[in-house]
Amino acid sequence: MTGVENTTWRADALRAARHLSRGMWAGILCGIVVGGIGGRLAMLLLRVTSDPSLRGRVTDDQFRIGSITSSTMFLVLLCAVAGMLGGLFYLAVRGWLPERIRPFAIATFGGAFGGAVVIHPGGVDFTQLDPLALAVAMFIALPALYGLALSWLAERLLARSERGRASTSIISFLPLLGIGLAGPIGLLLLGAIGGGWVADRKGAPLERAWHSGPGTWLGRGVFAGVTAFALFALMRDITAVL
Numbered sequence: 001m002t003g004v005e006n007t008t009w010r011a012d013a014l015r016a017a018r019h020l021s022r023g024m025w026a027g028i029l030c031g032i033v034v035g036g037i038g039g040r041l042a043m044l045l046l047r048v049t050s051d052p053s054l055r056g057r058v059t060d061d062q063f064r065i066g067s068i069t070s071s072t073m074f075l076v077l078l079c080a081v082a083g084m085l086g087g088l089f090y091l092a093v094r095g096w097l098p099e100r101i102r103p104f105a106i107a108t109f110g111g112a113f114g115g116a117v118v119i120h121p122g123g124v125d126f127t128q129l130d131p132l133a134l135a136v137a138m139f140i141a142l143p144a145l146y147g148l149a150l151s152w153l154a155e156r157l158l159a160r161s162e163r164g165r166a167s168t169s170i171i172s173f174l175p176l177l178g179i180g181l182a183g184p185i186g187l188l189l190l191g192a193i194g195g196g197w198v199a200d201r202k203g204a205p206l207e208r209a210w211h212s213g214p215g216t217w218l219g220r221g222v223f224a225g226v227t228a229f230a231l232f233a234l235m236r237d238i239t240a241v242l
Contacts, residue, residue, distance in 0.1 A: 019158065023091040024084045024175035026154035031083015034146040036076035042138045050130045084175055086110075086146070090154055096219035103151035107144045109223070112230035114143020121240040136238055 090106060097105050118139045121127075129135045 020088070020091065021175050022157035022160075023087040023154050025087070026150055026157055027083040027085070027087020027090065028080045028175060029083070030146050030149040030153060031079040031081075031086065032076055034142055034149055035079030035083060038142050038145070039075060039079065040072055042142065045138075046129045046135055049134065050128070083146070083150075086150060087154065087175075090150055093219065093223055094151075094154075096216050096223060102155075103148050105223070105227075106147040106151045108147070109227045109230070110147025110150075111140050111144030112227055112234050114146065115140035116230050116233040116237060118143070119234065119237045119241060121237060127241075132242055136241060140234070 094102060115136075119136060
C-alpha cells in the first residue's frame with residue numbers, strides 16, 4: 001500500500017469515526033435530557049398527582065418515587081447508554097427514510113418501541129400511579145420526543161461534519177472510546193462497525209445492496225413492520241393498563 005493510499009485510508013477512517021461519533025453524541029445528549037431528566041420530571045409530576053402514600057415507594061424499575069437518590073444518577077447513565085445505542089440505530093436506518101418524514105418516522109418508532117418497553121401491566125408504575133392515563137401518555141411521549149430530538153440534533157451535527165467544521169479533539173470521539181472500554185460486547189460492536197466500514201470502502205456486495213434502491217425499499221419495509229409490531233404491543237399493554 002502506497003503512502004497516498006495510507007493517507008486516504010486514514011482520512012476515510014477519521015471521517016467515518018467522526019460520522020459515528022456525531023450520531024452517538026446526539027443520542028447520548030438526547031437520552032440524558034429527554035430520558036434521564038425528562039423521566040425524573042415525569043415521575044415528580046406523578047408524585048404530586050398520585051396518592052401521597054406512594055412517595056418513597058420503589059417502582060418496578062427500582063427507582064424511588066419522588067426522591068432524588070443515587071438511583072437517579074444511574075437512570076441518567078442508563079438513558080445515556082440507551083441514547084447512544086439509539087444514535088447508532090438512527091445512523092443505520094436514516095438512509096432508508098425520506099428526509100422530509102425522517103424525524104416523524106423516528107419519533108413514531110421511538111414512541112411505539114419505547115412505550116412498549118416501559119409500559120407493562122402489573123406492579124406499581126401502571127397500577128397505583130394516578131392518573132394512569134397521564135402516566136401512559138407521558139411514557140409514550142418521552143421516547144417519541146427522544147426520537148424527534150435525536151433526528152433533529154443528529155442531522156445538524158452530521159451536517160457540520162460533512163462541511164468539515166467538526167472538531168477532531170479526543171472529546172469528539174469519546175463515545176467510540178467508551179464502546180471499546182465496555183468489555184467483550186463493546187469490542188464486538190466496534191469490530192462489527194469496523195467491518196462494515198471496510199466493506200463499504202471496498203464496495204462489498206452486501207454494502208452495495210444495503211444502499212441500493214431495492215435495499216432501501218426493503219429496509220423501509222422492515223422498519224415499518226417493526227414499528228407496526230411495536231405499536232400493536234403498545235396498544236395491547238395500554239388496553240391492559242387502562
